[in-house]
Amino acid sequence: MGKRILLATSVAIFFFLLFWFNSNSVAPSAYTLPTSEKSRENGKYLVSAGGCVSCHGKASDTSDEVDINSLAGGLQLVTNFGDFYVPNITPDKETGIGLWTASNFIGALKHGIQPSGAKYYPTFPYRAYAGLSDQDVLDIGAYLMSLTPEKNIVPQHELPLWLTRFSANIWNQFADITQRPRELSPYNKNEAYVRGAYLARNLGHCGECHTPRNLLGIPKLSEEFSGATLGEEVIEPIDADALTEWSENDFDLFLLLGMKPNAEFVGGDMSDVIEHNTSRLTDSDRAALASFFITYQRDKLNSEKISRL
Incomplete structure (x- = not known):
């Protein structure tokens, strides 16, 4: 009986820590979006260089093509784990990112954390974006917030019952464990x-x-x-x-x-x-x-x- 209690307690502590480590939000007052034209121009370039429009371009009702002049989202991503719908990243306050703060951009791009504190699904490549500089992330945020807001209600993801935000937390922990840090390159000063x-x-x-x-x-x-x-x-x-x-x-x-x-x-x-x-x-x-x-x-x-x- 004692061993069972110990095992149950250990499992409970494990999942509590798992949830806690993956649900921490970024301090709300730690960052401020830049306001200079230079930052917005850099953000525009980074959004282009990062290929954001390939996923976040506004989906068409009649084809698989996206509107490259809009970042209102809606594109369906069909994967082995279910169907995901790409969000609206224009500054619309109801259906987009219009209520985001600078810390929300840091949390999303560098930590995969939604403004609500929940984890993003890894179809959003936040593990790659984690290596972005804070300044680049903030410049991206400054540019996105300068766009014209577009109202676009994106469908809910169509996922199996087991695939939840909590299981995304578990996935993220496994990724941390299995992905060894890259070896230090001799070219790091180049x-x-x-x-x-x-x-x-x-x-x-x-x-x-x-x-x-x-x-x-x-x-x-x-x-x-x-x-x-x-x-x-x-x-x-x-x-x-x-x-x-x-x-x-x-x-x-x-x-x-x-x-x-x-x-x-x-x-x-x-x-x-x-x-x-x-x-x-x-x-x-x-x-x-x-x-x-x-x-x-x-x-x-x-x-x-x-x-x-």
Whole structure:
């Protein structure tokens, strides 16, 4: 009997701590949204570079296309875990983010926490956005709050009974446990590498599609960018092995035009990413991404091969 009580108590404490650690909100007075035009312009660029319109563009009633001039949401995301509907991120006070504070933006993007304190589902790539700088997040918030409010009531998610906000907390804890921190790169003092890694792993969240996942849907960082499947769609690898024949210029041109070294143009969802996201990057940001994916990833692969000799 004593062992049963001890076990029950331990389980109760575990779930209490699990809930508490994942439900903490960000201090409401800790941040302030910037008001300068420079911050809003940076936020506009970051929203574009981050590909926000690909998901948050206003859904059409008649097709799978989204209105790229609106961030009113409504797009249906069909996944193995259920159907999710992307929220309205215009500053409408009833159906959008019009009541959000600066701390709400930090909580959402960097911690996956809703203004209510509940956890977001991981279809929102907050684990990638966690690496964003506070200033970039606040600039994004400043830009979004400057948009014209649009009223758009987004449907409720269609999920199995077991998939709740609380189970999302549990998922997040498993992700923390299973995703080991990346090894410190010898290039961490190289400006191009740091910027390219920031764009690829955080703002651009390339791994959300291009990194395979385990049965729980947690990305396998040990196989970063090695390709994945989303439903019936096969996502091509963009790791060093896959890009062996590519030069930095090839990759830069791919980001700009969607053209591969063999003169073939990319199709599917990636064509939208090129059109609405990577083609709008600055020359220096495209170059940083090209350096990260081609030079630095290749050097890492070569050093790993040498270490196995």
